[in-house]
Amino acid sequence: MLKSVKKSRGLFILVIFIGGILGNFLGEFISNNLKSLEIFKIVYNIGLTNPIHLNLKIVEITFGMNFNLNIMSIVGVILAIILYRRY
Template sequence: MIAKNSKYFIFLIILGGIGGTILGDVIGTHFPSLILLKSAYTIGTTKPLILDLKVMSLTLGVSLNINIMTIIGVILAILLYRKH
């Protein structure tokens, strides 16, 4: 049995999100009537924060693209985590 820890949980959430996004893109591309599965909403910064210190430059930015299949993938990952 797999030990329940936070690293495993976060790994499953990220894996579920990536898998759901890829699946949504594939389904949305092959079935144009299901384009709703492919359309994504972007959450995050539109432009990165750039800190120029003359010696080095630091660029920070976070952006999440979420579609319906991403949410379904995350929910399935949570259910998988709870079962094990």
């Protein structure tokens, strides 16, 4: 019974990422083609601007993550959550 809970969480996270990616593509498409809608041009950058580099002489590790959010990517995530719960 625990495996099905883990699968549904993994699927839930995957659906959220897909919704965000599709929303981001749609937001960029709208902002590039419809110049009058300036609200879609606003992009929020969340994360590290420069990755953290750790050199241990034997191993070098680089950490970094950056999220670029626009209005449509947030709408895509919300729609993905609604569709996941409904179906």
